[in-house]
Amino acid sequence: MTMHVGRWVGAAVLAAGLALSAVASADAKELRIALSAEPSAMDPHFHNLTPNNALNRHVFDRLIHFDAKQNTVPGLAESWRTVDDKTWELKLRKGVVWHDGSPFTADDVLFTMERAPNVENSPGSFNIYVKGKTFTKVDDHTVRVTTAEPYPLMPNDLTTIAIISRKHGSNAKTEDYNSGKAAIGTGPYKLVEFVKGDRYVLERNEAYWGPKPVWTKVTIRPIKAGPARVAALLAGDVDLIEEVPTTDIAKLKTDGRVALAQGLSNRVIYFHMDHWRDETPFITAKDGSKIKNPLKDKRVRQALSMAINRDAIVDRLMEGAAVKASQFLADEFFGTSKTLKPVPHDAAGAKKLLADAGFPNGFKMTLHGPNGRYTNDARIAEAVAQMFTRIGVETAVETMPGAVFFRRASTGANGEPEFSFILVGWGAGTGEVSSPLKSLVATYDKAKGTGAANRGRYSNAELDKLIADGLATIDDAKRQALFAKASEAAMEDVAIIPTHYQFNTWGTRKGLKYEPRTDENTLAMSVSE
Amino acid sequence: MTAFIIRRLMQSVGVALAMSLIVFIGMHIVGDPIYILVDPQSDQAEIDATIRRLGLDRPLWEQYLLFLKGAVTGNLGNSFVHGTSALPLILERMPATLELAFASLILAIVIGIPLGLYAGLYPETVASRAIMAGSILGFSLPTFWVGIMMIMVFAVMLGWLPSTGRGPTATYLGMTSSLFTVEGWRYVLLPALNLALLKVSLVIRLTKSGTSEAIHQDYIKFARAKGLSRSRIVGVHLLKNILIPVVTVLGLEFGNQIAFAVVTETIFAWPGMGRLLISSIQSLDRPVIVAYLIITVLMFIVINLVVDILYSLLDPRVRLGEKSA
Numbered sequence: 001m002t003m004h005v006g007r008w009v010g011a012a013v014l015a016a017g018l019a020l021s022a023v024a025s026a027d028a029k030e031l032r033i034a035l036s037a038e039p040s041a042m043d044p045h046f047h048n049l050t051p052n053n054a055l056n057r058h059v060f061d062r063l064i065h066f067d068a069k070q071n072t073v074p075g076l077a078e079s080w081r082t083v084d085d086k087t088w089e090l091k092l093r094k095g096v097v098w099h100d101g102s103p104f105t106a107d108d109v110l111f112t113m114e115r116a117p118n119v120e121n122s123p124g125s126f127n128i129y130v131k132g133k134t135f136t137k138v139d140d141h142t143v144r145v146t147t148a149e150p151y152p153l154m155p156n157d158l159t160t161i162a163i164i165s166r167k168h169g170s171n172a173k174t175e176d177y178n179s180g181k182a183a184i185g186t187g188p189y190k191l192v193e194f195v196k197g198d199r200y201v202l203e204r205n206e207a208y209w210g211p212k213p214v215w216t217k218v219t220i221r222p223i224k225a226g227p228a229r230v231a232a233l234l235a236g237d238v239d240l241i242e243e244v245p246t247t248d249i250a251k252l253k254t255d256g257r258v259a260l261a262q263g264l265s266n267r268v269i270y271f272h273m274d275h276w277r278d279e280t281p282f283i284t285a286k287d288g289s290k291i292k293n294p295l296k297d298k299r300v301r302q303a304l305s306m307a308i309n310r311d312a313i314v315d316r317l318m319e320g321a322a323v324k325a326s327q328f329l330a331d332e333f334f335g336t337s338k339t340l341k342p343v344p345h346d347a348a349g350a351k352k353l354l355a356d357a358g359f360p361n362g363f364k365m366t367l368h369g370p371n372g373r374y375t376n377d378a379r380i381a382e383a384v385a386q387m388f389t390r391i392g393v394e395t396a397v398e399t400m401p402g403a404v405f406f407r408r409a410s411t412g413a414n415g416e417p418e419f420s421f422i423l424v425g426w427g428a429g430t431g432e433v434s435s436p437l438k439s440l441v442a443t444y445d446k447a448k449g450t451g452a453a454n455r456g457r458y459s460n461a462e463l464d465k466l467i468a469d470g471l472a473t474i475d476d477a478k479r480q481a482l483f484a485k486a487s488e489a490a491m492e493d494v495a496i497i498p499t500h501y502q503f504n505t506w507g508t509r510k511g512l513k514y515e516p517r518t519d520e521n522t523l524a525m526s527v528s529e
Numbered sequence: 530m531t532a533f534i535i536r537r538l539m540q541s542v543g544v545a546l547a548m549s550l551i552v553f554i555g556m557h558i559v560g561d562p563i564y565i566l567v568d569p570q571s572d573q574a575e576i577d578a579t580i581r582r583l584g585l586d587r588p589l590w591e592q593y594l595l596f597l598k599g600a601v602t603g604n605l606g607n608s609f610v611h612g613t614s615a616l617p618l619i620l621e622r623m624p625a626t627l628e629l630a631f632a633s634l635i636l637a638i639v640i641g642i643p644l645g646l647y648a649g650l651y652p653e654t655v656a657s658r659a660i661m662a663g664s665i666l667g668f669s670l671p672t673f674w675v676g677i678m679m680i681m682v683f684a685v686m687l688g689w690l691p692s693t694g695r696g697p698t699a700t701y702l703g704m705t706s707s708l709f710t711v712e713g714w715r716y717v718l719l720p721a722l723n724l725a726l727l728k729v730s731l732v733i734r735l736t737k738s739g740t741s742e743a744i745h746q747d748y749i750k751f752a753r754a755k756g757l758s759r760s761r762i763v764g765v766h767l768l769k770n771i772l773i774p775v776v777t778v779l780g781l782e783f784g785n786q787i788a789f790a791v792v793t794e795t796i797f798a799w800p801g802m803g804r805l806l807i808s809s810i811q812s813l814d815r816p817v818i819v820a821y822l823i824i825t826v827l828m829f830i831v832i833n834l835v836v837d838i839l840y841s842l843l844d845p846r847v848r849l850g851e852k853s854a
Contacts, residue, residue, distance in 0.1 A: 047610075125575070197622060197804065231693070407561060
């Protein structure tokens with residue numbers, strides 16, 4: 001009899017257990033994501049790199065967050081305001097706890113700002129977003145930031161820095177974050193496992209201060225090959241993929257098993273050209289003899305811009321996954337000009353301008369570009385070379401791997417940019433137009449920190465002043481006006497030749513929705529059912 | 530035998546040294562990855578600081594001497610991209626690659642030898658002709674295309690096998706591998722088959738030609754006259770005599786697979802060393818590339834050694850000590 005009772009009890013426990021696990025599994029929702037690149041560390045300050053940032057965004061919050069369109073929205077800071085032109089005050093969210101249950105306070109913020117720029121062996125640190133700012137604690141939930149000069153980009157800069165816990169981060173090395181020991185954040189997900197190059201497993205943080213994401217468990221895997229990523233989605237092995245290859249977009253649109261989400265990115269593809277050398281190495285007359293650098297003549301630059309058939313690039317090469325560009329950043333973003341229009345294709349007009357500039361027979365040029373860095377980059381370079389050749393500028397194309405290209409394009413020839421005419425892209429990490437203005441067309445000046453990516457060494461005192469004024473103007477409306485004017489001035493002078501703004505494309509299994517992000521991040525929080 | 534092994538190891542040190550020097554100089558000419566590593570928004574001061582942090586501001590000879598100094602103590606330098614020591618970075622991905630190579634070796638033997646034997650013993654049948662024609666396809670079709678096709682057919686259309694990735698692992702006798710789980714085999718099957726394809730074809734052709742040559746030799750006729758069973762003639766006398774070239778090729782191919790399974794690992798998102806190598810090359814991560822190639826050199830030396838030892842087991846006439854390799 002006792003034995004019978006025992007058996008019954010056992011069965012009841014078993015049944016209850018089964019029922020419980022059934023409930024748990026009905027509640028458990030797993031999302032499997034395939035990335036196109038491998039995050040190299042879980043340490044959020046090790047390397048400022050998109051795949052790393054996107055991954056650690058699940059685990060670590062920032063003081064201020066970017067929404068899907070890179071507008072600043074409250075993160076760990078509930079609100080922020082300027083006390084005076086050089087002082088910002090941030091009110092920290094109360095009641096936020098770390099994944100281990102300890103409370104989040106201003107001390108953690110101060111500790112973070114100390115550590116972020118000083119990570120050992122970092123191949124690309126966050127120093128540029130921290131330096132020049134002094135963080136002081138007012139009370140446990142108030143932090144003040146002071147700068148030497150008025151600095152309007154404070155909120156944008158603060159979106160980049162992941163806040164880590166002082167308790168777990170003191171003396172923690174990158175390894176400790178990768179092993180999970182120090183990877184204690186306040187974010188919507190907790191780190192379960194970080195297996196470099198293989199998989200990253202996350203579990204929902206039930207104590208999260210913000211809206212809880214749908215998915216209780218997230219498994220992220222890198223699948224670098226585009227076709228394999230698409231196949232994994234079609235086979236049902238993953239639920240979400242990023243960077244759908246443009247060649248597959250048309251086919252996937254009609255496939256009942258998947259849904260695509262496409263959105264504008266902050267990335268412009270453009271041509272930069274030699275503005276400073278009197279003789280430029282990769283341009284000669286048709287017979288190969290040396291000529292003066294024709295790119296110094298604005299009419300030549302205009303002619304080249306008019307020779308480009310941007311409709312053909314967008315429709316045929318990009319299969320619709322782009323939109324024609326008129327400036328540094330799409331019109332929707334802060335600081336852009338609302339009056340600039342893409343330069344229309346006009347081969348006859350281009351020829352006439354070339355003739356006016358003294359090149360009725362054109363010249364010979366080599367266009368350099370990276371291969372595989374931007375969507376269809378090499379194919380775009382080839383197509384544009386043909387368009388140039390059609391107006392008499394006989395153009396050869398030379399593409400190379402990104403690592404080689406950027407080195408040579410930046411400091412190839414005796415520390416100076418090596419090429420005459422290059423295809424490049426620029427993603428505005430700050431989500432507004434000062435990023436490309438300051439880096440691409442402001443005069444190259446090491447001391448001031450401007451023009452670091454000005455690979456054409458374009459220099460225009462009037463433009464420099466507009467950019468500098470804008471960067472020192474706290475008032476949003478006034479700054480917007482200054483930047484718009486700067487963009488117009490740069491485009492009027494053809495400082496660069498923009499062709500298109502890239503779209504990013506995500507693919508999900510049918511029934512899921514992805515909210516496309518301009519910053520190219522792939523986040524589990526952006527997936528809904 | 531001991532002297533033979535020592536000589537081999539000495540040679541490997543020389544090769545590793547020469548190779549590291551070539552890679553150092555070669556990569557120096559190609560350039561460095563600074564501009565793809567730093568945030569593009571960085572100013573010049575930050576770029577310069579990163580160059581100093583990675584030690585790339587020093588002259589090349591100094592960088593090489595530093596590398597040699599570290600190498601003596603077993604430290605082959607820190608990866609530019611990962612910030613951690615290059616050697617463990619590679620070694621932690623080695624088990625995945627080893628099991629993939631091992632699975633594909635098994636497939637090559639299990640599929641290749643019987644098919645080759647059959648084609649050699651019955652060369653005139655339709656099946657034999659089909660096998661030989663098929664082996665030509667195995668040679669000539671590009672790996673990446675076959676890989677994608679296999680994913681499309683078996684994972685996407687039929688849904689029998691997972692498309693990419695490595696399965697769950699289990700630990701057995703102190704080794705952790707996905708080959709110890711059933712689910713793991715489901716994952717490894719397609720990439721292993723893809724990797725094995727070339728080898729299967731090689732083994733088929735080698736076995737076939739060996740068989741058709743040996744089958745007419747006197748010792749086979751004698752064995753037959755002696756009244757030995759057909760299975761014993763083929764399974765023991767014939768097979769043992771034709772295996773030497775097969776073992777040589779499989780040994781070298783095995784090494785190739787461990788070191789350069791790049792294409793298969795990329796397509797199937799297999800978390801092995803090959804994918805690390807290709808991304809390191811793309812990002813000019815010199816320390817990882819050097820460490821990788823040193824491991825490769827050592828591995829090939831070991832494999833060649835094993836092959837030589839296998840020779841002596843298969844053919845008692847081969848004596849290791851006498852060979853000057």
